[in-house]
Amino acid sequence: MKRLLPALALSAGLACTLPASAQFQKAEDAIKYRQAAYRVMAEHFGRLGAMANGRVPFDAKLAQENMAIVGALHTLPFSAFEPGTDKGAPNRARPEVWKEAAKFKAARDKLDGEMAKLSDAVKGGKLDAIKTAFGATGGACKGCHDDFRAKDYSAN
Numbered sequence: 250m251k252r253l254l255p256a257l258a259l260s261a262g263l264a265c266t267l268p269a270s271a272q273f274q275k276a277e278d279a280i281k282y283r284q285a286a287y288r289v290m291a292e293h294f295g296r297l298g299a300m301a302n303g304r305v306p307f308d309a310k311l312a313q314e315n316m317a318i319v320g321a322l323h324t325l326p327f328s329a330f331e332p333g334t335d336k337g338a339p340n341r342a343r344p345e346v347w348k349e350a351a352k353f354k355a356a357r358d359k360l361d362g363e364m365a366k367l368s369d370a371v372k373g374g375k376l377d378a379i380k381t382a383f384g385a386t387g388g389a390c391k392g393c394h395d396d397f398r399a400k401d402y403s404a405n
């Protein structure tokens with residue numbers, strides 16, 4: 250018990266510095282997490298796009314590998330837009346992410362739906378269907394960027 254008490258006091262102290270629902274230690278961690286997820290996703294979405302747009306030859310296996318990564322990553326950033334994570338590190342999230350939470354959720358749902366269709370198309374292995382679904386998914390990315398992403402990074 251003697252050894253447990255300081256540990257309890259320490260964890261209680263730490264808990265006080267965090268918002269109630271925090272999964273991240275600090276806002277900076279959430280910001281870096283979502284930026285990292287977007288960065289890796291963009292890389293693999295881009296590789297898929299290179300095939301969809303004919304810049305590189307279509308390779309069904311490679312398309313599936315890239316899609317698996319994009320499919321896993323695209324939900325991750327949304328766990329990291331907790332209230333209070335507008336500041337903490339330079340970022341481009343506009344205040345509307347939190348002020349218009351229902352609209353942001355709708356944009357996320359739109360992305361989820363288009364991603365599911367893209368995943369089906371990639372599994373189907375037909376380049377025409379992949380092209381169409383890729384375009385629609387890119388449109389969902391862009392729609393959210395237009396409404397919720399600032400042109401410039403915040404200072405902090």
Ligand code: ASC
Pocket residue numbers: 291292294295298386387388390391
């Ligand atoms: C990408 C990428 C995005 C989206 C967006 C679609 O490849 O990095 O953010 O597609 O540009 O409009």
